[in-house]
Amino acid sequence: xxxxxxxxxxxxxxxxxxxxxxxxxxxxxxxxxxxxxxxxxxxxxxxxxxxxxxxxxxxxxxxxxxxxxxxxxxxxxxxxxxxxxxxxxxxxxxxxxxxxxxxxxxxxxxxxxxxxxxxxxxxxxxxxxxxxxxxxxxxxxxxxxxxxxxxxxxxxxxxxxxxxxxxxxxxxxxxxxxxxxxxxxxxxxxxxxxxxxxxxxxxxxxxxxxxxxxxxxxxxxxxxxxxxxxxxxxxxxxxxxxxxxxxxxxxxxxxxxxxxxxxxxxxxxxxxxxxxxxxxxxxxxxxxxxxxxxxxxxxxxxxxxxxxxxxxxxxxxxxxxxxxxxxxxxxxxxxxxxxxxxxxxxxxxxxxxxxxxxxxxxxxxxxxxxxxxxxxxxxxx
Amino acid sequence: xxxxxxxxxxxxxxxxxxxxxxxxxxxxxxxxxxxxxxxxxxxxxxxxxxxxxxxxxxxxxxxxxxxxxxxxxxxxxxxxxxxxxxxxxxxxxxxxxxxxxxxxxxxxxxxxxxxxxxxxxxxxxxxxxxxxxxxxxxxxxxxxxxxxxxxxxxxxxxxxxxxxxxxxxxxxxxxxxxxxxxxxxxxxxxxxxxxxxxxxxxxxxxxxxxxxxx
Numbered sequence: 001x002x003x004x005x006x007x008x009x010x011x012x013x014x015x016x017x018x019x020x021x022x023x024x025x026x027x028x029x030x031x032x033x034x035x036x037x038x039x040x041x042x043x044x045x046x047x048x049x050x051x052x053x054x055x056x057x058x059x060x061x062x063x064x065x066x067x068x069x070x071x072x073x074x075x076x077x078x079x080x081x082x083x084x085x086x087x088x089x090x091x092x093x094x095x096x097x098x099x100x101x102x103x104x105x106x107x108x109x110x111x112x113x114x115x116x117x118x119x120x121x122x123x124x125x126x127x128x129x130x131x132x133x134x135x136x137x138x139x140x141x142x143x144x145x146x147x148x149x150x151x152x153x154x155x156x157x158x159x160x161x162x163x164x165x166x167x168x169x170x171x172x173x174x175x176x177x178x179x180x181x182x183x184x185x186x187x188x189x190x191x192x193x194x195x196x197x198x199x200x201x202x203x204x205x206x207x208x209x210x211x212x213x214x215x216x217x218x219x220x221x222x223x224x225x226x227x228x229x230x231x232x233x234x235x236x237x238x239x240x241x242x243x244x245x246x247x248x249x250x251x252x253x254x255x256x257x258x259x260x261x262x263x264x265x266x267x268x269x270x271x272x273x274x275x276x277x278x279x280x281x282x283x284x285x286x287x288x289x290x291x292x293x294x295x296x297x298x299x300x301x302x303x304x305x306x307x308x309x310x311x312x313x314x315x316x317x318x319x320x321x322x323x324x325x326x327x328x329x330x331x332x333x334x335x336x337x338x339x340x341x342x343x344x345x346x347x348x349x350x351x352x353x354x355x356x357x358x359x360x361x362x363x364x365x366x367x368x369x370x371x372x373x374x375x376x377x378x379x380x381x
Numbered sequence: 382x383x384x385x386x387x388x389x390x391x392x393x394x395x396x397x398x399x400x401x402x403x404x405x406x407x408x409x410x411x412x413x414x415x416x417x418x419x420x421x422x423x424x425x426x427x428x429x430x431x432x433x434x435x436x437x438x439x440x441x442x443x444x445x446x447x448x449x450x451x452x453x454x455x456x457x458x459x460x461x462x463x464x465x466x467x468x469x470x471x472x473x474x475x476x477x478x479x480x481x482x483x484x485x486x487x488x489x490x491x492x493x494x495x496x497x498x499x500x501x502x503x504x505x506x507x508x509x510x511x512x513x514x515x516x517x518x519x520x521x522x523x524x525x526x527x528x529x530x531x532x533x534x535x536x537x538x539x540x541x542x543x544x545x546x547x548x549x550x551x552x553x554x555x556x557x558x559x560x561x562x563x564x565x566x567x568x569x570x571x572x573x574x575x576x577x578x579x580x581x582x583x584x585x586x587x588x589x590x591x592x593x594x595x
Binding site: 121124125128129130131132164165166168169203204205231232233236237266267270271274275279280322325 | 402403421422423424425426427428430432445450452453454455456457458461
């Protein structure tokens with residue numbers, strides 16, 4: 001993008017506290033427009049002091065604190081990380097800070113010296129990523145340039161993933177809280193799995209998954225695996241399968257209604273997983289979800305999804321197909337209040353069932369789709 | 382579920398919008414269903430959906446339109462939506478030759494996943510960008526004739542030919558469906574999702590909303 005002069009700075013429009021242009025209708029999407037009372041302000045200050053103590057200077061005490069009091073950390077994160085510390089804490093809990101320190105100069109190399117096959121695809125989507133945020137609005141301005149650099153660097157770093165639509169929203173959200181290089185390593189931490197299971201399968205064109213039922217020993221501690229090829233965003237498909245089952249188990253009446261109306265999660269929840277709620281949800285809610293997502297992993301996405309459906313279930317079960325789809329993409333404002341929705345989400349237990357359904361999904365797909373014998377010998381862990 | 386009087390229709394036609402990323406599919410849809418164009422639109426992730434009820438050949442037709450993400454990798458998810466579609470609007474960008482060159486790949490995609498007799502219309506969008514045009518009308522016209530597709534050029538931004546494009550494909554679908562129908566009193570059910578006609582009431586098409594949100 002270096003050939004382009006920055007475009008004109010967009011004329012100032014009223015913004016919300018996160019930098020998004022306010023919708024014309026004067027309805028604040030974040031519900032935070034009302035002035036904060038002195039009491040709230042003080043409470044916030046106290047919270048920030050507690051957090052600063054927990055982190056230490058530049059994050060020096062963090063690991064120690066997490067080891068000693070993981071439950072305190074979890075509880076505090078669930079209440080929301082103070083906005084002024086969010087960028088730093090996200091890097092600490094995602095493991096990206098360590099990646100950055102272990103790989104000095106790598107990001108610069110990727111941005112400056114490497115070329116990517118995805119460059120045109122990335123450019124095409126740059127102005128279509130958070131188009132209503134002030135940082136990304138100026139054509140070829142600093143926001144758009146950073147976004148381009150991070151996505152390009154990632155597409156070179158991991159050529160199997162390259163660039164996929166949706167990644168821009170992850171990178172964009174991160175760039176509002178940290179530098180380009182930090183955002184890049186956080187993306188790496190997420191997709192390559194620094195702390196939790198890797199999520200690159202959300203964006204892969206295909207992946208090979210070993211089929212446990214076809215393992216044969218070829219001697220010397222080596223095994224030959226039969227591999228299963230999953231095509232097209234394999235992890236999205238797995239998550240949708242798992243979510244579909246969870247809906248039926250947790251909300252049987254609604255699940256039954258979905259079946260009757262032929263609604264499946266790909267119609268409304270693909271974006272939830274592909275962009276971790278950053279695509280179309282109110283930003284203050286997305287941030288609170290990300291706080292927990294980075295610390296506890298992807299299960300929070302399932303929990304929040306279920307909580308949303310649970311909160312609205314009484315209305316949703318009455319709606320026919322089209323209205324249902326509309327409602328599933330336009331949840332009412334009260335449903336998206338983090339202080340209502342998140343406690344509800346925390347109370348839903350999914351871990352055990354998620355693991356069981358992952359197995360079920362792998363077995364089921366092993367039976368139906370094409371399998372490929374892989375010649376490589378793989379040492380069994 | 383009873384049909385409400387104001388939402389009665391004779392036919393329900395499912396149509397898919399496909400084509401490369403960034404050719405303007407979502408804005409064609411919003412122009413047709415809400416008469417809106419959004420300069421600050423986001424790239425489509427997965428699938429979007431909208432409907433509009435209109436008169437076609439003297440009948441009330443509800444068009445149920447599925448808008449799909451254009452990037453190749455999304456086809457694993459979006460191709461499921463071709464099934465049961467009676468029509469497909471295959472969109473390219475008249476200022477981007479590669480999006481026209483990829484039309485043949487999209488046709489193959491339809492042949493692999495959609496019903497054999499799906500009605501396909503080729504649409505060259507963004508004619509408002511006159512000085513950037515890179516695909517000649519005649520070339521696209523010739524290609525469409527060779528492949529047996531109907532063809533039109535549109536501008537979602539200027540609202541040129543958008544209405545006509547949808548009217549044309551819906552009329553074509555109607556003619557095929559009504560030929561199949563045995564009794565004129567009882568319209569043939571439009572096949573969507575394995576034969577189930579989804580009866581729906583109410584339409585959000587008329588409620589004005591800002592098209593962009595964070």
